[in-house]
Amino acid sequence: MKRFITNGCGDVLLVLARTEPEFSDGRGLSCLLVEKGPWVKVRRLEHKLGINGSPTCELVFTDAPAKLIGQRKRGLITYVMSLMNGARVGISAQGTGIGEAAYRAAREYAASRKQFGVTIDTFPALRELLCDMSVELQASRLLAYYSSKSVDLEMGLSRRFEAQKGTEQAQETRRRMKLYAGFNKMLTPMAKYYASEMSMRAANGAVAVLGGSGFMKDYPVERYLRDSRITTIYEGTSQLQVVAAIAGVMAGLYKDVVADVLEGVEVGAELLGALAEVNKLAEETDAAVEFVKNHPEGRMYQDLHARELVDAAIGAVIGALFVRFASKYPEKKAALDYWTAVKFPALRAALERAKSGYTASVADFDTLAPFPPAE
Numbered sequence: 225m226k227r228f229i230t231n232g233c234g235d236v237l238l239v240l241a242r243t244e245p246e247f248s249d250g251r252g253l254s255c256l257l258v259e260k261g262p263w264v265k266v267r268r269l270e271h272k273l274g275i276n277g278s279p280t281c282e283l284v285f286t287d288a289p290a291k292l293i294g295q296r297k298r299g300l301i302t303y304v305m306s307l308m309n310g311a312r313v314g315i316s317a318q319g320t321g322i323g324e325a326a327y328r329a330a331r332e333y334a335a336s337r338k339q340f341g342v343t344i345d346t347f348p349a350l351r352e353l354l355c356d357m358s359v360e361l362q363a364s365r366l367l368a369y370y371s372s373k374s375v376d377l378e379m380g381l382s383r384r385f386e387a388q389k390g391t392e393q394a395q396e397t398r399r400r401m402k403l404y405a406g407f408n409k410m411l412t413p414m415a416k417y418y419a420s421e422m423s424m425r426a427a428n429g430a431v432a433v434l435g436g437s438g439f440m441k442d443y444p445v446e447r448y449l450r451d452s453r454i455t456t457i458y459e460g461t462s463q464l465q466v467v468a469a470i471a472g473v474m475a476g477l478y479k480d481v482v483a484d485v486l487e488g489v490e491v492g493a494e495l496l497g498a499l500a501e502v503n504k505l506a507e508e509t510d511a512a513v514e515f516v517k518n519h520p521e522g523r524m525y526q527d528l529h530a531r532e533l534v535d536a537a538i539g540a541v542i543g544a545l546f547v548r549f550a551s552k553y554p555e556k557k558a559a560l561d562y563w564t565a566v567k568f569p570a571l572r573a574a575l576e577r578a579k580s581g582y583t584a585s586v587a588d589f590d591t592l593a594p595f596p597p598a599e
């Protein structure tokens with residue numbers, strides 16, 4: 225049985241299944257192809273919070289004939305993992321798209337809705353909210369595009385390496401391929417995590433801007449709010465994106481990414497202040513990483529504070545992307561300045577938490593999160 229299968233009603237099913245009973249972990253899984261037939265039944269279509277245009281199926285397989293794809297035992301470890309970069313980049317585009325739709329709806333509504341004789345987009349609180357939505361949306365797009373480029377480079381260099389094998393150039397191609405492969409292990413979960421969480425904030429913000437109308441089916445924003453939620457769940461939840469990104473953050477890879485983003489960028493005098501802020505945040509992240517590395521609770525402490533470190537590293541990478549962007553398009557300086565002035569203080573507060581040594585959420589779990597009393 226397989227649950228939660230998108231388009232499970234299709235003609236062809238790519239199935240990850242256990243073929244090696246002696247292994248209970250990922251090594252026992254292989255990739256199989258199953259064609260539609262009486263051996264696969266869609267037991268039910270799920271009733272969901274959102275994405276109701278996408279059928280999510282529960283499938284039951286009964287003695288289904290299947291063809292092995294690739295080699296046995298490599299289903300999860302090699303094949304699914306190699307699909308993950310593409311899947312994460314795809315969801316980062318989906319989250320960015322929902323964020324864009326939500327922002328457009330909110331921006332247009334705020335310019336037309338009048339309260340007390342003026343349009344609501346004149347109120348500072350709404351201006352702040354719309355600026356936040358706009359800048360986060362731009363940030364998400366920058367990170368999604370940069371990650372896509374990096375994944376493209378890894379794939380292109382891998383093909384070039386195969387063609388160059390045995391030649392002098394092959395070593396250099398291999399070095400660059402490995403560099404981007406390393407980046408992508410950290411970057412694609414970052415892009416997926418940031419864009420999907422951003423899409424929820426944007427959709428929530430749009431509902432807020434539309435007020436009571438936002439709660440109604442008359443406008444599309446309630447749907448954006450429902451549809452955005454899945455982007456933080458499928459292809460790996462946000463927590464698992466943090467788990468995937470933290471190794472790169474602990475290894476300081478985000479600093480190499482920042483350097484890669486800024487390579488060849490001519491930073492004018494007007495951007496030097498913002499660039500210094502980005503570098504400062506990267507250094508502060510570094511200090512928090514060191515603290516976490518040396519904490520006596522080891523892995524538990526790292527797991528507890530991983531999100532704060534990943535958030536700060538994302539903040540620095542996006543900061544560098546904004547610097548690069550603003551160096552080409554001067555009108556983008558305002559978004560860069562907003563990013564450093566408004567977002568960095570919150571990231572610094574998170575880094576302080578990571579350096580606080582606080583472990584009660586794990587150590588005093590039952591006290592802090594008691595079971596609800598029996599009815």
Ligand SMILES: Cc1cc2nc3c(=O)[nH]c(=O)nc-3n(C[C@H](O)[C@H](O)[C@H](O)COP(=O)(O)OP(=O)(O)OC[C@H]3O[C@@H](n4cnc5c(N)ncnc54)[C@H](O)[C@@H]3O)c2cc1C
Nearest residue numbers: 228229230231272280454457458459460461462463464467
């Ligand atoms: C609409 C929809 C469509 C889907 N389509 C497909 C599809 O086509 N094919 C397919 O194979 N799957 C599909 N899925 C499955 C989807 O990928 C999983 O539901 C998702 O990855 C979460 O896994 P789970 O439901 O088992 O949750 P769980 O793994 O049980 O997670 C529950 C909670 O525990 C947290 N958690 C779990 N492990 C860790 C950890 N190590 N560290 C910290 N927190 C952790 C999670 O973040 C989450 O908050 C779909 C799901 C939905 C809802």
